Amino acid sequence: MAFSLPGLGLAADNSFAAPSADLPSAKSQVARTERLGERTEWRFEVAFGKNYSIKLTSGEAELWGTELAPSQTYNFSGYKGAIFTWQGCSLEVLGEAESEYVGQETEYAVEWLNVHGMLETLRDEAAAAGVHGEGPRVLVVGPDAVGKSSLVRSLTAWGVKVGRTPTVLNLDSREGLLAPAGSLTAVTASSQTEVESGYGIAPVSGPTASPVKTPLVYGWPFPSPTENSEAFKALLTHAALHVTGKLEANTDAKRSGLIVDTPGSLNDPKSNYDILSHIISEFSITLILTIGSERLYNDLNRRFNQSRGDDKAIPVLRLTKPGGAVESDASFLKQARAQNVRQYFFGLPQIPLNPHSHSVPFSELNIYRAKSASTSDDQDFKSGAAAEDDDYEPDGASHDSPGALYEKIEPSTALMASLVAIKLCPGTHVDDREIRDSAVMGYLYVADVDETKKRVRFLAPHPQRWGDRALVWGSLPEPVADLVT
Structure with missing residues (x-):
């Protein structure tokens, strides 16, 4: 199965009128400058229908691993994010936000960058092993609203920045990755993620400034795997065959590895650890990253690391939840979809x-x-x-x-x-x-x-x-x- 969706052929005649792309203008106000110290971040939450723009005027900064270009204006609406700087920067901010402030507790960023360094070491070892070398296969687990998707996006962006082509697999059907919600998506990232749109839009939607991304999309039109766990596991088995096949066919992708994002519902030990076990088995996971749950970390560490022999043990790491990770209400998530x-x-x-x-x-x-x-x-x-x-x-x-x-x-x-x-x-x-x-x-x-x-x-x-x-x-x-x- 090819990683492809049909392209968009543009036609002159069309009975549908696109909704206006222009958002309501922000209240008349003067752009303000925010100066950030080293290892701090600008956290902001913008409601739908509101204009909010950010421009980097000095220094360096990034949004989930993607660097902001100097003097370029980025627009956000219906968005919650955090722009991080390692050495300090100045931002020009304009618009209305429900919440905005400078975050000082950013220890998570150092941890995440260390994980990226560890993945790079494993990728180098895979390259040294020749044709049989395989890159890391990472599973990211934890409750909802703890930063799992932000971690996956950061690791992907940093990997692409140093010349890797990691494959991202999103198993949370509530989030649309290069497809609407109700999808499970796998895509090999060969170009940098974008500040405003993340992974961008799929080729089905038309031309993009960045290289075309060709995702493999499966349907799971339910909000949780627990709607029918046996069917979900069977679908994962089938998807794993095609994802693994694509990795085997692309040496760079194989050495760059796989990063799997999971829904927060799999954090429940009573009903869903068997689904996690199935994911680990079918996708040959070699590293597990947990965020936001001490119990989940200990349960998975005991099951997949400590209780197994050295040849079968899977390292389990516990990462810090970002201070800016906030839970979104049902209304916000529905509007996002x-x-x-x-x-x-x-x-x-x-x-x-x-x-x-x-x-x-x-x-x-x-x-x-x-x-x-x-x-x-x-x-x-x-x-x-x-x-x-x-x-x-x-x-x-x-x-x-x-x-x-x-x-x-x-x-x-x-x-x-x-x-x-x-x-x-x-x-x-x-x-x-x-x-x-x-x-x-x-x-x-x-x-x-x-x-x-x-x-x-x-x-x-x-x-x-x-x-x-x-x-x-x-x-x-x-x-x-x-x-x-």
């Missing part, structure tokens, strides 16, 4: 995109709803025995049988404003396992469902039709009602 969907179809302010309209009759669609524990008692779209049992059968079950993970549905207005994933598998004569394991070709937005004319109008990033493909609808991402007018 909606913003991610908008960017997928309409791009960024500096890279506007032109999505395409497709009107498709019901008879040409094969739409499947991904079922979870939360939908097992919901009778909408249920039929017969499919509503009786929601236990998944790992060996694959027909989507019309009891225990099926997917059920085929007739399009209805319940789909409106939702996203559906286009799977790289046929839409007919396909079983649960094939739908589950197939990579995602791209996403469609359901703009309108006409039950009288029996047609569905989709918003798509590509001008061409997707053919006979299975379309999967789940609980993530949530419907975005105001995407089109």
Whole structure:
């Protein structure tokens, strides 16, 4: 399976109008200068719909490992971040923020940089070993809102800066990495991350200033692996085969290693340590980094390091939680996912995109709803025995049988404003396992469902039709009602 998504073909005619890329202007105010001492950081939280800009006027600074260019203005909205400086700097700040201050407790940065140095040593050892050398495979675990994704992004940026091409695997379906929420994404980073947009936007969204990133995307349209842990583990097994295969095919990527980001829900020892064990086994993890949980560190250290022999022991390190790591409320996270969907179809302010309209009759669609524990008692779209049992059968079950993970549905207005994933598998004569394991070709937005004319109008990033493909609808991402007018 190639690490690819379809490119965007721009067309002159388009029935959808992109929402304005301009944000409401900030209150009239004069830009202010903030001077930061060595090993301090400027922490800020900006609400959605507000303008907030930062310019580096002297010294050096970085945002999660990515250096700020001097005298360039960076704009943020709906964002929480921390700009760190090792030797001190001056920033020009303009706009409204819900919170902004100079953070003094930054011991975590030294720890994170030391981890980067350790990974570089392991990569050098892999290069010295020749064709059989393998770089570090790192698993980052901990509760929500402790800085896991920031750590992964920093390690990736520092690695790219010194000429490495690490592969990042995001297993938190609530976060969209080069894809909307409801995705599990693997991407080999061959170019520097960007200050404003992080890993950037996928090639499905159009041209970018940086080299094209080609992610491998799988669908998990649920907020947690625990919605169906057996199906999640089976999907990981399948994904591990393709990720490992890509690493074997690219010597630089193989030596640069793998960094795996995980959802905070796996921090629960009662129900989810078996999923962590599965990840460690399937992706051949060689180093575990824990943040924000002393219990998790000790449990994993005892299970994977101290209790094993020297040849099988996996080092487990405990890192400091960044002082600026704050928990986001449900409303903020939902708005962030909606913003991610908008960017997928309409791009960024500096890279506007032109999505395409497709009107498709019901008879040409094969739409499947991904079922979870939360939908097992919901009778909408249920039929017969499919509503009786929601236990998944790992060996694959027909989507019309009891225990099926997917059920085929007739399009209805319940789909409106939702996203559906286009799977790289046929839409007919396909079983649960094939739908589950197939990579995602791209996403469609359901703009309108006409039950009288029996047609569905989709918003798509590509001008061409997707053919006979299975379309999967789940609980993530949530419907975005105001995407089109």
